[in-house]
Amino acid sequence: MKFCNQCATPLAYGVPPDDNMPRFHCPACLVVHYENPRIITCTLPIWQQQILLCKRAIEPQLGLWTLPGGFMENGETVAEGALRETWEEARSRPTIRQLLAIVDLPQYHQVHMFYLADMPNADCAPTSESSEVALFHPHEIPWDHLAFRTVRAALEHYVEHRDKGPGLPLLETRITPR
């Protein structure tokens, strides 16, 4: 961030008046340019005890398997964003069952949220973001070819708790730098 997006003046970096953290701010128009964490919203879609995974067709982690998800957009709820991403990446339209996991990645300024979701049928298809989409029984999950540690955490939590009753516990965890 180098220039004010309101008036194009070169930005300053420091603690603004009445604040306690350094921020980019404009010495001309005085606007403070806050930067905040973003939400990655995902589903863990289920069809007859099988889990829908997507093989990534884009970087990062091209060729590895992931759950459908992406950046939450303005104007939608967290759950609506998860369902939108599931359609965009896997051409499936599941129904939300419950919030399954919240995973903090403070080093990346992200919070990842995963919803357990029930597919109405086995319909799914590759997209520009997913070179393959497929249904996996828990013992078939490609653990050595997963794209992200957040996805691994959500899958492990689901597999561990899936038979323990109607509501699954909410996983709240953080991914620490390697």
Add this chain to the structure above:
Amino acid sequence: MKFCNQCATPLAYGVPPDDNMPRFHCPACLVVHYENPRIITCTLPIWQQQILLCKRAIEPQLGLWTLPGGFMENGETVAEGALRETWEEARSRPTIRQLLAIVDLPQYHQVHMFYLADMPNADCAPTSESSEVALFHPHEIPWDHLAFRTVRAALEHYVEHRDKGPGLPLLETRITPR
């Protein structure tokens, strides 16, 4: 958003290549300027069946009562942000018990998250953001003088479920425009 914060060129607004939503983007350096929802992270602090509330010393809703909370910052977890805000606004250092509520406000591009938290003692004090801080038994909550509908939703959920313990259900709801 009028100018590119990387190169100061006037921004264009439209659907960038390989995207499906209009965004601000730079016709010179091609950077896309994404805008995403922000997280407001809060506590509902408890001391001996009483709830800690803060009377707002700043706009918006100056003079009305709220739970401690504010914008999540880069580099922290959602829960760490809630505890930081609780210190900044009420000079209390509670311990997180559980996530209590997630409230979507898509029209404001916000997601509010509330943690039930236990105070180690009754210590609390006014701050530059809170003209008063006080402990309220549930029947004393100033329902007609609350600052935000999100706070009302979290308080109503807590009061309704507080005796059903040990774990309270997670409230997931959205606030619709009036």
